[in-house]
Amino acid sequence: MTTLAPVAASRKVPVTILTGFLGAGKTTLLNRILRERHGERIAVIENEFGEQGIDNDLIIDSGAEQIVEMNNGCICCTVRGDLVRILGELRQRRESKPEAFDRVIIETTGLADPGPVAQTFFIDEDISAYYAIDAILTVVDAKHASEQLDAFHEAQEQVGFADRILLSKTDLVSADELTDLRARLVRINPRAPMKPVHFGETPIADVIDVGGFSLDSILEIEPGFLDEEDHHEHNDDVKSFAFTSTRPLDAARLQAFFRDIIAEHARDLMRYKGVVEFAGFDHSVVFQGVHMMMASDAGRIWSEGEVRESRLVFIGRNLPKSALLARLERCVAS
């Protein structure tokens, strides 16, 4: 077999990672997507076949989750061995038969940590050359989320990693309960838009081609998040904070800041994203990261008269918010 050279990003096979707690409605949503997308062939990877069947020609059970630490001592370099194997086999299948499938959806088990799933696509070279994550979608059961977030850190992590949150069973809770839940989810993750799903019914555009890992995607922070004060009923381990500045940042200092935060908190730093203005650059610089994996690129050129606002969002477990904000403050160019 000949291994092909890496394909261009735009031609990589898009992969959607579907997370959410047991009973949240992942399978219902998945069946809905599979029914609607008649034009596209979707390969589905599951860790275990649930009670509810999935209606698809290409569905693969990857067996038990297999967590593999890649580099000795590099805590954040854990990948999912089961996915490496399955995605490799799927690639071979598609190379001999290109019409086999157009995209992949991975449905994780309820308790799965999305970190190693995401890192599989960045650390394993054969996988990253062929596949690209479109987005991590997290289905949140409006009826049971509050208890689950209290009881399981995995539930908080799945929300923290999400590019988009899909709220199911909203008809089973009161408007007040829903408002409280939304506020809590925003504090965990202010950059993931929330969309209701009713028995899996949701516009397909909300779940496919989301571009959650694309550097070009706009960094939207839930309005109101920045002005919120820190007094809340729930004290979740997974929280987020944002830093904004209308004064340019110093590139070298921000780089040193990231080296420090990654050295000290990589394991707890789940997702981060930024659009920043550096002193002396006439275009923005965009970046994002998962644990200690990071990407950056030139963004668009600032337009004439535009308020050049740098915005950075960090989502993680027990991050020392005020200390980190103070350090970011010192990254403002003098």
Added chain:
Amino acid sequence: MKTSHGMDSNSSSRLLCKSLPVRDDPNVAFAEPWEAKAFAIVVKLTDAGRFTWQEWVECFSKEVAAATAVEAAGGVPKTYYEQWLDAAERMMTEKGLTSKEQIAARGFALGVTGVAHVLK
């Protein structure tokens, strides 16, 4: 399974390599993986017609001359492939394949995490 990403390119490229400045230690092909990558990128781009091998030889020779002058004047010496990389960046910038801004912006994450942890 790793490919040799164009390393076994056509023999004309290999012949053309003879026109390049000579390496310090011809017994070691590449000291680090990035060197092989930098080499391959240049070969691939000439194969794709983005610039000619002759243009590359001129560009690289100029870079080597400049680096040699810096070193002679007591400046920091650069390895063969550091000079190769500098020349490749200049060539690609001149040909509009990338820009100084883009190189600087991409270098941001690289400077934070090192090459093993940069997302592609």
